Amino acid sequence: MTSEATVHISSRDNALVKELRRLSQDSTAYRKLGRVWLEGDHLCRAALSRGWKPSLAVFSESFWPEVPVEWTRAAIKNIVIAEALLPEISGLESPARMGFVLDLPGAPALAPGAPSVILDRVQDAGNVGSILRSAAAFGFRQVLALKGTAALWSPKVLRAGMGAHFGLQLLEGLEPVALEALAVPIIVTSSHQGALIQQQVLPDPCAWALGHEGQGVGAELAARAGLAVRIGQPGGEESLNVAAAAAICLHASAIGRPR
Structure with missing residues (x-):
């Protein structure tokens, strides 16, 4: 990559540094700026593998001389940033040596049968x-987040998602009435109500509804559900973490499908 196609930044007052600082520290900044900051090679590789094209690739000064050529060609423009500025743009205890800036597309239309x-x-x-x-x-390629759900493209959700974002259709900030467009049955889970999940014939395709960590699925959404199931807990715990429950439910739906 020629120097003409590369920008070197050493000032913390640089506009891009200020923007990356916002994106790394403000969970909803992406909504105003229309872009996200992917820190570290794992998320960057995941985005590229799904066909995403970053607008910027950012590398530390120490890493720049050894950056593989495929990284230098990945983005529209390369940025080389002074080592001292890495903590400014990082959400990690040990800042990564590289990252991508991705422009987010507009929200997709809800797919009724997905x-x-x-x-x-x-x-x-x-x-x-x-x-x-x-x-x-x-x-389950479509995720519908109702208002009150954590920001889907926030830095913490991105890191926890480990690249899953780039293979999903994500819609957020929805009101429950938007679910009227779904043409697949909604299934809710409960620790205490409904038949055991392994005793149910689960509809496929379907939409699994997962609720607030303490309150569960709200009454309005529960009223829209066509089926309620329960995950048995022979160990006697009162409830499961919502992410653990989600994995069990989604796996139960998937095991009958062709691979």
């Missing part, structure tokens, strides 16, 4: 990211 996951006010970023990983793993 296998889906509905998130109803799931607030913990780690839980949301873990659920996205399970959704991608088990073929």
Whole structure:
């Protein structure tokens, strides 16, 4: 990559540094800026493998001389940033030596017949990211996040998702009425109500509804559900973590499908 195609930044007052600082530290900044900051090679590789084209690739000064050529050609423009600025743009205890800036596309239209996951006010970023990983793993390509759910493209959700975002259709900020467009049955889970999941014939495709960590699925969403199932807990615990419950439910739906 020629120097003409590379920008070197050493000032913390640089506009891009200020923007990356916002993206790495403000969970909803991406909504205003229309782009996200992917820190570290794992997320960057995941984005490239799904066909995403970064607008910027950012490398530390120490890493730049050894950057593989495929990285230098990945983005529209390369940025080399002074080592001292890495903590400014990082959300990690040990800042990564590289990252991508991705421009986010507009929100996709809701696909009525798609296998889906509905998130109803799931607030913990780690839980949301873990659920996205399970959704991608088990073929639920559409995620519908109702208002009150953690920001889907926030840095913490991105890290917990481990690249799942790039293979999913993500819609967020929805009101429950938007679910009227779904043409697949909605299934809700409970620790105490409904038949055991292993005793049910699960509809496929379907939409699994997963609720708030403490309150569960809200009444309005529960009223829209066509089926309620229960995950048995012979060990006697009162409830499961919502991300663990999601993995069990999505796997139960997926095991009958052709691989």
